[in-house]
Amino acid sequence: MNAISPNLACCAGGMAFGEARARVLALAPGLPMAPETVPLEEGAGRIAAAPVRARLSLPGFDQSAMDGYAVRTAGLLPGAWLPVAGRTAAGEEPVFLRPGTAHRILTGAPVPEGADAVIAQEEVLRREDTVRIGAPPAPGAHLRRRGEDIAAGDTLLREGTLLDWRHLAVLAAQGIGSVEVRRRPRVALLSSGRELRAPGDELATGQIHDSNGPMLRALLRAWGAEVHIRPPVADEPAAMREALRDAAAGADLVLTTAGISVGEEDHVRDALLSLGGELSVLKVAMKPGKPLGAGRIGDAVFLGLPGNPQAALAGALAFLRPLLARMTGAAEPAGLAALAGFAMARKPGRAEFIPVSLHRRGACLRAERAGPDGAGRLAPLLLAQGLAFLPAGRDEIRPGDELEILPFPSAFPGEAAHG
Ligand SMILES: Nc1nc2c(c(=O)[nH]1)N[C@H]1C(S)=C(S)[C@@H](COP(=O)(O)OP(=O)(O)OC[C@H]3O[C@@H](n4cnc5c(N)ncnc54)[C@H](O)[C@@H]3O)O[C@H]1N2
Numbered sequence: 001m002n003a004i005s006p007n008l009a010c011c012a013g014g015m016a017f018g019e020a021r022a023r024v025l026a027l028a029p030g031l032p033m034a035p036e037t038v039p040l041e042e043g044a045g046r047i048a049a050a051p052v053r054a055r056l057s058l059p060g061f062d063q064s065a066m067d068g069y070a071v072r073t074a075g076l077l078p079g080a081w082l083p084v085a086g087r088t089a090a091g092e093e094p095v096f097l098r099p100g101t102a103h104r105i106l107t108g109a110p111v112p113e114g115a116d117a118v119i120a121q122e123e124v125l126r127r128e129d130t131v132r133i134g135a136p137p138a139p140g141a142h143l144r145r146r147g148e149d150i151a152a153g154d155t156l157l158r159e160g161t162l163l164d165w166r167h168l169a170v171l172a173a174q175g176i177g178s179v180e181v182r183r184r185p186r187v188a189l190l191s192s193g194r195e196l197r198a199p200g201d202e203l204a205t206g207q208i209h210d211s212n213g214p215m216l217r218a219l220l221r222a223w224g225a226e227v228h229i230r231p232p233v234a235d236e237p238a239a240m241r242e243a244l245r246d247a248a249a250g251a252d253l254v255l256t257t258a259g260i261s262v263g264e265e266d267h268v269r270d271a272l273l274s275l276g277g278e279l280s281v282l283k284v285a286m287k288p289g290k291p292l293g294a295g296r297i298g299d300a301v302f303l304g305l306p307g308n309p310q311a312a313l314a315g316a317l318a319f320l321r322p323l324l325a326r327m328t329g330a331a332e333p334a335g336l337a338a339l340a341g342f343a344m345a346r347k348p349g350r351a352e353f354i355p356v357s358l359h360r361r362g363a364c365l366r367a368e369r370a371g372p373d374g375a376g377r378l379a380p381l382l383l384a385q386g387l388a389f390l391p392a393g394r395d396e397i398r399p400g401d402e403l404e405i406l407p408f409p410s411a412f413p414g415e416a417a418h419g
């Protein structure tokens with residue numbers, strides 16, 4: 001069976017980037033990952049599987065916003081001396097205000113019944129058991145009213161929200177100790193190439209350390225996946241077939257790097273097809289990252305990234321990240337807009353992804369090229385905060401042109417941990 005889609009549009013230059021992206025996203029299952037309930041403290045970085053409404057009004061009772069004195073404003077005269085009667089601290093039950101008195105109150109304490117304002121202690125003169133007020137406060141001064149922050153029934157979270165520390169704080173304040181989230185996609189990650197050695201292993205001439213594995217593992221984690229590292233595979237058809245079959249068992253996504261282009265040592269494609277897998281994308285008109293495959297193997301989605309590190313990264317940002325978002329029902333990841341700080345002439349035809357550093361200029365971001373060209377280079381990534389996306393039709397970039405940036409996770413302030 002030839003399971004390469006007949007409509008692969010795999011001409012010499014590769015499938016148009018937009019078409020390839022649409023096909024990759026179409027591989028995500030119709031329904032997002034099943035929901036599961038996790039303790040609140042494990043909820044950060046997960047995608048809400050259901051909306052959450054407030055079950056408590058917050059504050060839950062009228063309370064003081066200051067350490068000071070609760071009073072009734074009606075009839076209060078400037079410069080009045082009031083006896084201090086009673087005291088309420090945070091955590092204590094509310095009491096009654098005795099008419100004509102000031103009630104000692106601490107921040108967060110329930111306001112005594114009958115009081116309608118608090119005067120901060122800095123604003124009064126205290127002498128023994130009396131206080132002298134200055135100008136009478138406006139009704140409501142220094143009070144936090146029941147429900148003024150959150151009203152019971154308010155929608156706090158929508159389905160698909162990427163949860164972070166803010167949501168944890170709000171849910172905790174609601175007394176909610178667990179949260180329903182989408183199961184993390186299980187990603188089997190497989191590096192291929194007989195030249196690869198693990199970081200820490202000795203290298204013989206001709207060998208290299210596997211850098212795509214650790215890079216993709218960290219990106220996958222930042223994007224909310226559960227990563228299962230598979231042992232590296234040598235460039236042999238039988239070994240590749242076995243490795244892919246094992247990787248697919250129980251995985252939602254099989255992610256490979258290298259071995260996907262046209263050399264006689266590139267066995268990923270044949271192994272996938274011989275296992276009954278399908279490919280709907282094989283070669284994409286993008287630079288770097290042209291040798292890129294996507295399809296299905298068994299019940300899992302398959303994404304085969306190229307071996308060159310920057311090509312693997314471009315494939316990860318352009319395809320893997322939105323695919324994971326689609327699988328978890330999260331919002332489509334948004335790019336950033338930046339103004340080019342450089343000029344560049346280019347041959348139209350392929351979409352291009354170039355590492356850029358980002359600099360604030362007033363309210364705008366300016367993007368500068370980070371390092372020289374070369375899909376095998378790693379050093380430019382240390383200077384970059386994202387990849388600038390240049391659409392296929394663009395033949396030149398002039399300084400000041402607006403660019404779309406795919407930001408690296410957490411490399412740039414303002415970028416969420418993932419999503
Ligand atoms: N005749 C052609 N040759 C090549 C083409 C082409 O269209 N025609 N495309 C080139 C492009 S573009 C890329 S990208 C590479 C991608 O090929 P593969 O995905 O099959 O990858 P490999 O050939 O196995 O490796 C490429 C390169 O990357 C290094 N590599 C591999 N894995 C890792 C890893 N885990 N960590 C770090 N570096 C890795 C590998 O040693 C090679 O140097 O093909 C071009 N050739």
Ligand code: MOO
Pocket residue numbers: 286287288289290291306308310311375376
């Ligand atoms: O496109 Mo390859 O993807 O140049 O490195």
